[in-house]
Amino acid sequence: MVLGICILAISIFFASIEVPKLRSKGAKGNAAVYLIFLGLGNLLVMLRVLGQPIPNPGDWISLIMQPITKLLLAMDLIKA
Numbered sequence: 471m472v473l474g475i476c477i478l479a480i481s482i483f484f485a486s487i488e489v490p491k492l493r494s495k496g497a498k499g500n501a502a503v504y505l506i507f508l509g510l511g512n513l514l515v516m517l518r519v520l521g522q523p524i525p526n527p528g529d530w531i532s533l534i535m536q537p538i539t540k541l542l543l544a545m546d547l548i549k550a
Contacts, residue, residue: 474519481512 492501502545519525542548 471519474516477515477519478512481508484508 485505486506489501492498492504514524539548543550
């Protein structure tokens, strides 16, 4: 838990440096994207520190690609 808090503190420190720079350059959209990805990264770190399982991106890709592959095989567009 201490590791998660330390990582959160470091993230807030870097965000307090980077976000004002991005806003002063007129890149408010980039600042928003930066904060979104920083928040998602912190969420994943917190889940990992608390021992929660994190889904594997490969599982999602195979879930999406499996029906497409079956369709292409049925249409004889690809060979098994």
